[in-house]
Amino acid sequence: MGIVETTLSEFDLSELAPCKIEQDTSGIIHLHLGSFRIEVTPEEFEDIVHVVEEGRGELRTIKNGEPVDNTPPHVDDTATDHAEDGPRTTTLSAAQQQTLRETFVALDAHDIPYAVLRSYDELPEALVGSDVDILVDAARYDDAVAVCQARFEPSVPRIDNLLYIAGIAARKPLLTLRTLVTSPSDVASFIKRRLFASNFGSRDYIARSFSQENLSVELVNHLAYASPLDGSMIRTAASVEQGMLARRLDHGVFYGPAPADELTHLIARGVYDHNGVFPERYVARCDHLRELVYSDSQSAVTFETLLADLFYGAAPLVSALVAAGEYNCIWPRLVSHDGY
Amino acid sequence: MNVFVQLLASKLVEPAPRISATKFDVEDNVGESIHIHLRNLRLEMSIEDFEHFADNLTAAHRELTNGNR
Secondary structure, eight states: OOOEEEEEEEEEETTEEEEEEEEETTSOEEEEETTEEEEEOHHHHHHHHHHHHHHHHHHHHHHTTOOOOOSOSSOOTTHHHHSSSSOOEEEOOHHHHHHHHHHHHHHHHTTOOEEEOSOOTTTTTEEESSOEEEEEOGGGHHHHHHHHHTTSBOOOOOHHHHHHHHHHHHHOHHHHHHHHHHOHHHHHHHHHHHHHGGGSOSSSOOEEEEEETTEEEEEESSOEEEOTTTOOEEEOOHHHHHHHHHTOEEOSSSEEOOHHHHHHHHHHIIIIITTTOOOHHHHHHHHHHHHHHHTSHHHHHHHHHHHHHHHGGGHHHHHHHHHTTOGGGHHHHHHHOOOO | OOSOOOOOOOOOOOSSOSSSTTOEEEEEETTTEEEEEETTEEEEEOHHHHHHHHHHHHHHHHHHHTTOO
């Protein structure tokens, strides 16, 4: 506890005031931010100054519209689903169709809320894309896994989950090594969760695949999209997935999302999972869903609310670009957006 | 500084937080705010406030080093 020797700076921030930077007689720097105080050494303070300055420089570069790499720096592990604009359509055998029908019936019989997320128009006769993606109520995820395990081949740890773990180690070798040394139990827990997640609670995003020959079904317990930072799957607000399940529509054999929910999902997937470049089939589907959403006032309100849950203060910007059908402009416009 | 301080509670804690002990990131949370993560502490501010904050950090640093760096 030193006596203040020098006041280095005094200022107010709109939601933090008063702010003051002081040095006491022992040399410690005090950062007063409203009623909080952080004490750091002069060396730590210098690091803070330099990192914040570096961050500001990068922010100015991005927001001033200078050329930036618009491609998020993560490796998209869903490449097989979107590499080509014309997705692979696979006609399913009678046995596979029957398995799918039985699966959906069993989910209903067990009162497990679910929705087939996308590319479902030709189900159960044909599979468009690489697999059938199904969002399941997180609280019933293990029950849904049991339904699929009874009808499909035994699941194995997903190769993309293995690659995800290997990717983290490759990208951050020093951090990985340090974490292995200092927190081995955390590392073991993470790997278990990632590979065999359904046995380890439902706090995190889980994706498990089940297959029957060339038919693949993927169950996810949450809506999540790839982080532009490192490709890790980031969950959306709980209201987004809860709303999708609450508003799901009966397609006869299975349930799918309502237009506002599906449109929001495809927008988020295009922006985050597809690096901002919407495949042609997404553009066509979004155009169709947009017509449905804006032809119904309640659906339009739901869509705007969902965008706000996903894009915060940038939701009006995203909404305007969706209304104009300029889906591929969303990513670069979000990057340069500075209205917050 | 208040002379009349009375201890109300105390406990020895770990020398570094168990969560994010080495983290120091500045992030643009697009549409939301700028986040400054320093170990397990997160400061959130608007872009305008962040500019102001950075200005004052730099000014304080200049004052501290008295132009010697």
